[in-house]
Amino acid sequence: MGYKIAVVGATGNVGREMLNILAEREFPADEVVALASRKSLGTEVGYGDKTLITKDLDTFDFTGWDMALFAIGSDATKTYAPKAAKAGCVVIDNSSLYRYDPEVPLIVPEVNPQDVHGYSKKNIIANPNCSxxxxxxxxxxxHDRAKIKRVVVSTYQSVSGSGKEAIDELWDQTKAVYNPTADVPPKVYTKQIAFNVIPHIDVFMEDGSTKEEWKMVAETKKIVDPSIKVHATCVRVPVFVGHSEAVNIETEDFLDEDEARDILREAPGIMVVDKREDGGYVTPVECVGDFATFISRIRQDPTIDNGLSFWCVSDNLRKGAALNAVQIAELLGREVLKKG
Known part of the structure; x- marks a missing residue:
């Protein structure tokens, strides 16, 4: 016997990707339902070789359903997640609403799978921010090998992290550059995104950081180790899909770049592509549609005693959102619910 799975927000970018990944990974589901708001009611979405017709989230009864994968944003999640959880359906939430709740586990299955057992306090598990x-x-x-003390990261985040409207804005502005009569003013972003970079994601906070940067700090501490110091600069770039990061770490123990490369090659969820030659690295275009997080440009940082730098690229709609949620569902099923 398999699981009964609800995908909430099934018509959005992440919701559609969740359905794709459930099918691709042959998740043991006896039944899958696609849920959406009333304005999207009746929309067709793909699930493997099947077509699902979206049902009304507002009137849906979660009783008897095992898991619900939420991809609808914090405001709607605040309304519907507690209803699903109260009905006995475990919520795996992709919004930021529950990430910092001490009674809700924040899970990346390759990193802290043991924390999944904490779901029972609220019947909710949080999915981290894509970056x-x-x-x-x-x-x-x-960190397991050399204990990371400090992380400095600069991100290069694609517009798909802001949703479909942002993808359209980049596309329309790009076309407008070649059409002198066209004018596509920024709506999703504060400035033009086409042929530009914007050092501003989410709202500004009192200390000058943005909330996206704060999220990376808080979530890394909750998922990996609260003692790690993190400083982030998050930048939106004119890329459709795929987030990139330049990461610099300082460790307590010395870690040689060759050993670091070997450790990462053996680590779950990672693909190392690190050749010191033209094209011997991975870019966002190449990672789209892949499950892996790609690591390149691993090298010693000679400015500090125990420093390393590397380049990190992943499909943000997959590992940064939909894939991680499905992996949590797999982990929950395997370690806790144990059906089938």
Missing amino acids: TAQMVVALKPL
Whole structure:
């Protein structure tokens, strides 16, 4: 006997990707339902070789359903997640609503699978921010070997992290550059995104950081180790899908770059592509549609005693969102619910 799975927000970018990944990974589901708001009611979405017709989230009864994968944003999640959880359905939430709740585990299965057992306090598990998820997959095996003291990360985040409207904005502005009569002013972003970079993701905070940067700090501490110091600069770039990160770490014990490369090659969820030649690294275009987090440009940082730098790339709609949620569902099923 398999699981009964609800995908909430099934018509959005992440919801559709969740359905794709459930099918690709042959998740043991006896039944899958696609849920959406009333304005999307009746929309067709793909699930493997099947087509699902979306049902109304507002009237749906979660009783008897095992897990619900939420991809609808914090405001709607605040309304519907407690209803699902109260009905006995475990919520795996992709929004930021529950990430910092001490009674809700924040899970990256390759990093802290043991924390999944904490789901029972609220019947909810949180999925981390896209930029955090790919980074901690790389940090954990290095931390286990040499204990990371400090992380400095600069991100290069694609527009898909802001949703469909942002993808359209980049596309329309790019076309407008070649059409002198066209004018596509920024709506999703504060400035033009086409042929530009914007050092601003989410709202500004009192200390000058943005909330996206704060998320990377808080989530890394919760997932990996609260003693790690993290400083982030998050930048939106004119890329459709795929987040990139330049990561610099300082460790307590010396870690040679060759050993670090070997450790990462053996780590779950990671693919090392690190040749010191033209094209011997991975870029966002190449990672789209892949499950792995790609690591390149591993090298010693000679400015500090125990420093390393590396380049980290991943499909943000997959590992940064939908894939991680499905992996949590797999972990929950395997370690806790144990059906089938």
